[in-house]
Amino acid sequence: MRLFSKTKKTVGWMSITIQEDGIYMAHVTLMPAAQPQVGLIAFYPADKTQTTATLEKIAKELHVDRYECTNLLNSGEYQLLSVDAPNVPQDELKTAIRWRLKDMLDFHIDDATIDVLDIPGDKNAPERKGAMYAVAAHDQFIKQHQSLFEQVGIPLSVIDIPEMAQRNISALLxxxxxxxxxxxxxxxxxxxxxxxxxxxxxxxxxxxxxxxxxxxxxxxxxxxxxxxxxxxxxxxxxxxxxxxxxxxxxxxxxxxxxxxxxxxxxxxxxxxxxxxxxNLDAVLDISKVPALQQPQQQQLYFMALGAALRHEVTTL
The missing domain is CATH 3.30.420.40 (ATPase, nucleotide binding domain)
Known part of the structure; x- marks a missing residue:
């Protein structure tokens, strides 16, 4: 789900996920008629006071300006809400969703960045009204993520959410x-x-x-x-x-x-x-990163790998 975007650059995604113990990174390339290939994983230990300095170090050591980068919101920085799909033209969809969300959020709707995700219905019952997921994030969190990466010179293309990162792995299974x-x-x-x-x-x-x-x-x-x-x-x-x-x-x-x-x-x-x-090697080619053969490493990099499995979809 694209909350904001910039010009596309290279094949594959570099995900940069900031967690309590540090920053986890993964680069994955989708391969035609083959398993997605993990080209790189990396971990930089850091607490919250060290995030900016650590990202600066990452930018220099891994030359992340060569990659298309994505970052995940933390669970407390957004709300994922299921709503009935409004019966409006496509170009009015987000406006209609915004109106429906105004009494469902714990902050003012004018301060929200909204994106939507379709939940396809039963193809054998097309007359039934469908549902959608709406992602609402307070503008301040989006700006914080943007500002942090811009400050250290990392070109951030997409801000995503953990549910979609996990969806990417589930789809392979x-x-x-x-x-x-x-x-x-x-x-x-x-x-x-x-x-x-x-x-x-x-x-x-x-x-x-x-x-x-x-x-x-x-x-x-x-x-x-x-x-x-x-x-x-x-x-x-x-x-x-x-x-x-x-x-x-x-x-x-x-x-x-x-x-x-x-x-x-x-x-x-x-x-x-x-x-x-x-085991992740059932759906990913991890031959270039043998450390991922260990279950503990798979758990640690699970969300980073899911985010890096992003593929472009039609946004609504």
Whole structure:
């Protein structure tokens, strides 16, 4: 979802994701009739006070001006809202969506940057009114991201959101004519997405962190497993009611790092659908970055890789 854009430059995307422990980067090139190729990953440790200096270092050492760069908003910097698709001409769509969002946001609509994403309906029931996702970010957050990268001389082309980064990976895993649920955890919490035909149909945030899932206390860990299971059951029930024309084939767990097998076993025993874990080398060519063979590294770079898998779509 393009919140703003500049002139395109080179093939492939360099994603630059700023997290609590530092800055994660990945460059991926989409290959015709082959797996997307990961050409580079990099991590620069930095706390919030070091972000600008670290980005300056990255700009010099990696010559990122040669790349098309993308950056992800943090989860607290935007709202992702499902709305009914308004019955208006295409050129009036964003204005109509903006009007619908004015009472749904926790800030004034005049201060919002809005983008929209279509949620395709059942092709066998075209008369049914469709839905859309609207992304609303406060202008100040967009300007902060723009200003930060401009200050250090990094050409930022796109600001995206984690849901779309995860969608990019999920689309590579989908069985033909079936939907796919994908669940990812980091130290900010969990993110569940359901995709079908490469489109994002559902997104849910889970208030359980990776650290909680990997803790050693068995009772507390099982409590977290129960919370995750309940949220998944509710989400799947809601999805089935809303999108009866989509069959979700399985739940895939994104790499959790060392010690993550317990969650897969627990969910498989308590959900009605198959639950599998996957390795990124099933969908990506990681031959140039052997470090990504390690599950822990796959978890750390998951969002950066998803963002770098961006492909141009028709924006609304």
């Amino acid at each position: 989908e069985p033909e004519d079936r939907g796919l649920a994908l669940l990812f955890f980091d130290n900010t919490g969990g993110l569940l997405t359901i995709t079908f035909a490469g489109e994002l149909y559902l997104s849910r945030r889970l208030d359980v962190t990776l650290a909680q899932l990997l803790q050693t206390d068995i009772d507390q860990k099982n409590t977290c497993y129960d919370r995750v299971t309940l949220e998944l059951q509710r989400s799947f029930d809601h999805f089935e009611r809303q999108f009866r024309f989509i069959t979700v084939s399985k739940l895939m767990l994104a790499p959790l790092g060392d010690g993550g097998s317990g969650l897969q076993e627990y969910l498989a025993a308590n959900l009605y659908m198959p639950v599998e874990t996957f």
